[in-house]
Amino acid sequence: MTPHRICLLMLSLALPGASVSAEELAPASARGWFENPTRTRGLLGSTALPLHAGEGFVGQQAFFATVAQVGLSERVSVHLATSTPFQLVYGDTAFSLMGGIKVSTPLTEKLHLAFGMQGGTYDSDFPGSQGLHNAAAAYGTLTYGTADANLSLTVQPIYVWAREDNGGLMVLPMLGGFLRVSEHWGFAGEVAISPVPAMSDAFAFATAGARFMGPRWSVDLGILAGTQLQHQDTPAFVPGASFLYHWR
Secondary structure, eight states, X not given: OOHHHHXXXXXXXXXXXXXXXXXXXXXXXGGTOOOOTTTTBOSSSBOSOOOOTTOEEEEEETTTEEEEEEESSSSEEEEXXXXXXXXXXXXXXXXXXXXXXXXXXXXXSSEEXXXXXXXXXXXXXXXXXXXXXXXXXXXXXXXXXXSSEEEEEEEEEEEEEETTOOOEEXXXXXXXXXXXEETTEEEEEEEEEOXXXXXXXXXXXXXXXXXXXXXXXXEEEEEEEEEXXXXXXXXXXXXXXXXXXXXX
16 A cells, blocks of 8 residues: 555544354443443444443554544544644654544444544655545444444445545445453454545555453554555555543
C-alpha cells in the first residue's frame, strides 16, 4: 500500500467478530466479569454495538492515530481522529482530522445494525504521500453476538480526492471478529478486499492481535498485512499497538 493509502485507512476504518459457543455468548455479568469497554470497536474501527450515553474513550490507536469517541445517547455516538502528533515527529507539513457520527439500533437481542458517516482531510510531506488528501465515507455494519464474542460485516463506500485530482470512489467490504477468552484479554481480527480502486490500485488487508483490558483501559497488540493487488505480489507486514483510556 502507498503511504497516503495507509494514512487514510488508519483514520477511517471499522470492525470485529468470531465463532463461539452458547456459553461464550453469555453476558459478561453472568460470569461475574466487568462489561467489555472495547465492545464498540475492532483493531482499526467499530462494530455495530453502541456506547452508553456519556461513555467514551480517548487514546492512541495503532501508534498512528489519536482517537476519541463519546456516546451522546444509548444509540448515537460521535468520534474524532487525527494523526497530526505522529506526523509532526517526521515532517514539516502535518495536518489531519477526521470526524463522524454513528447510529446503532438493535434488531434482535444479539443482532445490531449501525450506520454512519465520516470525513476529513490529511496533508503530509512524507515521501510518496502526494500531499493533501480528502475523504468522505458512509458505512453500514451488522454485528451478531455479544460484547464478548461477535462477528461483524461492514460495507463502506469511500470517496477520496486530492489536490488537482478528481479522485475516485472505493467500496470496502470488511469482515472481522472479537472473542473474549477471559475477563482481561481476548483476540480480535479483520480482513478486507477492495474490489474497486480509488486513487490507485485496489488492495487487500488483514489484521490480527490480542486485546488486554480493564474497566477503564485497553491495550491492543497486533499486526496488519496489506498488499496492492496489481503491483505487489507479497504483503507488507506492519506491527501496531493501541493504548486507550475508557470512562463511564
